[in-house]
Amino acid sequence: MECAATLRGIAMPQWLAGAAWTDPEDAAMWRADETELISAPPVKPADRAELSDTWWATLTASLDALAEQTTTRVATPDTDTISRSVVTEVIQKAFPEATIDVSLDEWATAHADLSWANLTTPECYILDWEDWGMAPRGLDAARLLVSSLDVPEVAERVRHERRDDLGSRTGKLMSLFYCSKLVPYVDEGAPVRAEALRLLGELEPLR
Numbered sequence: 001m002e003c004a005a006t007l008r009g010i011a012m013p014q015w016l017a018g019a020a021w022t023d024p025e026d027a028a029m030w031r032a033d034e035t036e037l038i039s040a041p042p043v044k045p046a047d048r049a050e051l052s053d054t055w056w057a058t059l060t061a062s063l064d065a066l067a068e069q070t071t072t073r074v075a076t077p078d079t080d081t082i083s084r085s086v087v088t089e090v091i092q093k094a095f096p097e098a099t100i101d102v103s104l105d106e107w108a109t110a111h112a113d114l115s116w117a118n119l120t121t122p123e124c125y126i127l128d129w130e131d132w133g134m135a136p137r138g139l140d141a142a143r144l145l146v147s148s149l150d151v152p153e154v155a156e157r158v159r160h161e162r163r164d165d166l167g168s169r170t171g172k173l174m175s176l177f178y179c180s181k182l183v184p185y186v187d188e189g190a191p192v193r194a195e196a197l198r199l200l201g202e203l204e205p206l207r
Contacts, residue, residue: 009065040120073133075112094180106137138171
């Protein structure tokens, strides 16, 4: 969070102070950060289809501003440092026969944990910045899209707002990456499986 305080143009809590200390008995290091109090609650599943145009405009402007900034940090979605090998492993586990080229050619700064629980409403703030850093283009948009597939109108809004990222080849790979994390645990007819198969069809080379 302290490092994220250098970012500009993003709807996020202001960082105020931090403290860190070690616990020799547990071989652990602890940290506490004081930030601006955000009273708006996290977005609940029932809220997603009711978000205002102003809310979406704030989120879009924040993600655009974030992508324009640079850092030496590398994003750690789900605590794993993002890399071509990690993305390849996740996709191949879900689709062993896939023959796509996992070339991550475009990178940009990302939040890397853009779940609905880390977004607030009615005012849009982005919370929980511990995983942020450089990532393949579209990582954040893909996370939000895949977690919205159960509500088609919300998924379409995400596609519209982040169409440039999600329409890029790297963005499609990120969408497939997040779909692949869920595919082993869903039914055959689940929207996430259908989305994954659609993406595979677009990404696999013609035979």
